[in-house]
Amino acid sequence: xxxxxxxxxxxxxxxxxxxxxxxxxxxxxxxxxxxxxxxxxxxxxxxxxxxxxxxxxxxxxxxxxxxxxxxxxxxxxxxxxxxxxxxxxxxxxxxxxxxxxxxxxxxxxxxxxxxxxxx
DNA sequence: TTTGTGACCTAGG
DNA sequence: CCCTAGGCCACAA
Numbered sequence: 001x002x003x004x005x006x007x008x009x010x011x012x013x014x015x016x017x018x019x020x021x022x023x024x025x026x027x028x029x030x031x032x033x034x035x036x037x038x039x040x041x042x043x044x045x046x047x048x049x050x051x052x053x054x055x056x057x058x059x060x061x062x063x064x065x066x067x068x069x070x071x072x073x074x075x076x077x078x079x080x081x082x083x084x085x086x087x088x089x090x091x092x093x094x095x096x097x098x099x100x101x102x103x104x105x106x107x108x109x110x111x112x113x114x115x116x117x118x119x
Numbered sequence: 120t121t122t123g124t125g126a127c128c129t130a131g132g
Numbered sequence: 133c134c135c136t137a138g139g140c141c142a143c144a145a
Contacts, residue, residue: 121145122144122145123143123145124142124143125141125142127139127140127141128138128139128140129137129138130137130138131137132134132136
């Protein structure tokens with residue numbers, strides 16, 4: 001067996017991830033890694049990102065998925081960035097400086113010092 | 120085959 | 133806030 005042990009077939013993984021994304025309630029958000037965990041695929045945030053990128057389902061609420069620190073994953077000013085911000089605001093989510101508040105509480109001492117004011 | 124890339128993450132400094 | 137290090141992995145060169 002030269003192949004590595006792939007616990008979960010790609011097809012199932014994709015299915016679970018999409019389900020996890022669809023399960024995010026309107027007006028709420030989740031990080032890529034968090035979605036992966038909910039899908040039973042811890043550590044596979046990149047797969048989530050890749051799936052959203054290649055997704056073609058218009059009903060999929062991809063805009064509710066952010067980076068773990070609450071920031072939008074697209075480069076600032078890009079089309080995806082604006083699109084996602086707009087969609088989130090339409091659901092009542094507060095997006096400011098490309099980031100959603102309240103996703104991750106400041107953890108490290110360093111982060112507390114460099115909090116919202118210092119930026 | 121190896122290397123580089125990317126809508127990423129966590130733990131640290 | 134800025135960085136580095138290591139993990140993750142499908143995909144294209």
